[in-house]
Amino acid sequence: MKKLTMIATAAMAFSLFASATLSNPAAAAAKTSADFTDLSNTNAALKAKIDAMLAEGIFDGVSDNSFGINQNMTRAQFAKVATLIYDIKVDPTVKVSSFSDVHADDAANGWAIPYIEAAKKAGLIDGVTNTTFVPGDSVTTGQLDTLLLKGLGKKVSTTGSPWYSDAVKQASDLGIHPTGKTGEQLAIRADLVQSSYTAQQAFDKQNLVSITKAAAASDTKSVQVTLNRSVDTTKATLVLKNGTTVVPTKAVWSTDAQSVTLTADLALAAGDYTVTLGGLDASAIQTGTANFKVAAATNDSGNISIVGTYTLAAVLDSGLTDAATGSNGLADKATAEDPTLSKFAKEIEIKVKDASGDTIAVPGIIQSVHSSDPSIVKAGLNATTHRGYVLGNKVGTADVSVIVQIGNGDAKQLHVTVTVTKDSITAKEIKAGTTTIDKTLALVGSNYESTFDAYTAMDLSITDNYGITYKNSEIPKYNFALGTLFITNDVKGNAADGAVGTVTVTNGSVHVVGNVTYFELTAVTASGQKVTSYVNLKR
Structure with a gap:
């Protein structure tokens, strides 16, 4: 079968499901693997997954005493599995399908209409054509991988040879791909149990809340905390501690509820700090703490100092970088606007006095660099070379704080004022x-x-x-x-x-x-x- 037939769109990846007779799963009584005779020789690990998914109503048997472990999974059955493992809202009152070949009076597939319509509305699956769904067709493992990855928000390329190579690789890396099968082989219900169970675990995990970063701003009065996902800001709380001492702060959440700025009344003293997330159900939190260090802020820390003047052009706000088209030998816009790559940026030069008192330039010792106002000055760090850079955005001034460290010595915090002018580059x-x-x-x-x-x-x-x-x-x-x-x-x-x-x-x-x-x-x-x-x- 040609690739075009199998997957003209992401949804068409379901065009190869084999038919399997199934009474309405929604009406079946809750069962365990022990109720199905064809599971008697199934290994304990697979039985445990089947039991878990039976208990959640995600899977059902194909009859009262048969699970159909070696049968192919139909598109109708998978529509139900996909909506349930990815928490897609299903309206059970929907009785009319948007596809001409799916009917409520179809004993084999009519029960699946609410699931098919919910999955379609969520953008997870679609018809084989604009008007047909073919609910009884079977799926290959490559097609199964593609749709499970799509439900996890992954981008899958289908331009390789064979078309499913990227999907199989990504799914294998996540433990989703059926073991020992190539992408063109048909997936059976045992494969679907294994793959869907693992995909659901990954989906649940990525929906847990974690603090991904916490860092003090250059004024050392505020702390920026970033989360991996948005939260209910009416419930979420964050506690800042210096050692064991609680530091009172005021929290201001971003509009996307995915980051928060904690502001203290006074500048934070040098020391080790911890931010702890609370107020939410503990089962919804994966990583609820983050640590960071505040160093003493000085413009010249002992023998280490920032040298040079930092006056820059407003290359972003002026619209200059719009001309960076990437064609005819020109730099592209992304490069021209990246502080670590753009020639419009300046490197922050660090100098150190050696034992004899002579001043020498010492590159590659910057650990972090932050701008007090990124809308005026963008700051960037090359994490490989440990060099810091500043790039002008719009007219104004901003304080740039730099954390430097030589060898295993103590980290030092330095500051420099960066001025951005309206003068064009000549x-x-x-x-x-x-x-x-x-x-x-x-x-x-x-x-x-x-x-x-x-x-x-x-x-x-x-x-x-x-x-x-x-x-x-x-x-x-x-x-x-x-x-x-x-x-x-x-x-x-x-x-x-x-x-x-x-x-x-x-x-x-x-x-x-x-x-x-x-x-x-x-x-x-x-x-x-x-x-x-x-x-x-x-x-």
Whole structure:
């Protein structure tokens, strides 16, 4: 069967369920695995899962004394399983299906209408076509994986070969994929029990509440606490302690109820702190505590200090980065707006006095960096190199706090004021490291040609009015701000070879065609600075 037939959409992944006769499960009495004769030789671990899902009404037998452990699972049966394991709201009063092939008077599948409609409304499954659901068809394990992952909020790619390879890999990593089966094999009810049970456990776990992060702000008067999911803010409480001492705070929740700012009356003293989540049912909390440290805040901590001035352009609020399209050699918007990647950002320079009293630069010792107002200054940390960066957003000033640590020594907190101005970025100075360029023409067809990159051939560097230097290949990436272009002059050829050839420059790429032995290549910035290199060509 072709992939197109099996999964034209995520929902069509259910188009291969095999038919299984089933009386209305909703009306069946609660049973255990001991009531079904075909489970007598089933291993204890699988029986325990069956019992758990029977008790929750997620599964039923195919008859009074048969569970149908080795039968294929129908689309109708799975619609019920999917809605129940993922807590999808089901309206039992729904008696009319949106699909033409599902009818309330169908003894085998009519009972499933509320589940099918609920699963469809939740965006979990759909019909094989716009009008048909085919409730009695069977499913492959690859299709089973795809829909169970979808219910867990996972993104699954179907562009690989085979189409289900990504689904099988993700499901296997989560323990959902049926053991020992390939993606094209049909799933039986035993597979569905195992997979659905594991998927439900993962779903329940990811819906538990955890504190994912707690950290003091740069003013050390407030603490930002982040949760993995939203909570009922009328019930949730957070207690801040310094050691065993409770620190009174005022809590202000975010609009999405997934983070809260705890503000104390006074700056927090240096020490070890704990935040504890309470007020909710204990069974709904997975990780209810988080620890963090507050270091003494100084602008110069002993022999360690921040040096340099930090004045930046408002590159985000000004709309400048909208021109970072990622095409024609330009940086993309995400890169231009990332403090750890953007050339518009400045690295926070840390200097330390050595034993002799000399000041030396020491990179790679920053543990964290925070901006008091990210809407003005964005701060970022490269966690691999331990270097910190700041990037201007909108006009204003912000305090940036930096935690540094050398070796196994105590962490130190430093501060620096960063100013963001409305002045646009302009080139203040342009230099060419190479003023004489020698190139060789190659015979291409009937013409001699040469192509080279002007930025690297000239070894260009541009320093802007904020003191940031862009070199060689960095210049074209940020040319939407620098506005550099190239002019050619005094193009010469060999008189004995006839008419002089042509030199064109497009996006910094120089293309020479024909009889050219020499020309002047001039780089010009938008602010008027110029630099020229002299190009010699030979065959």
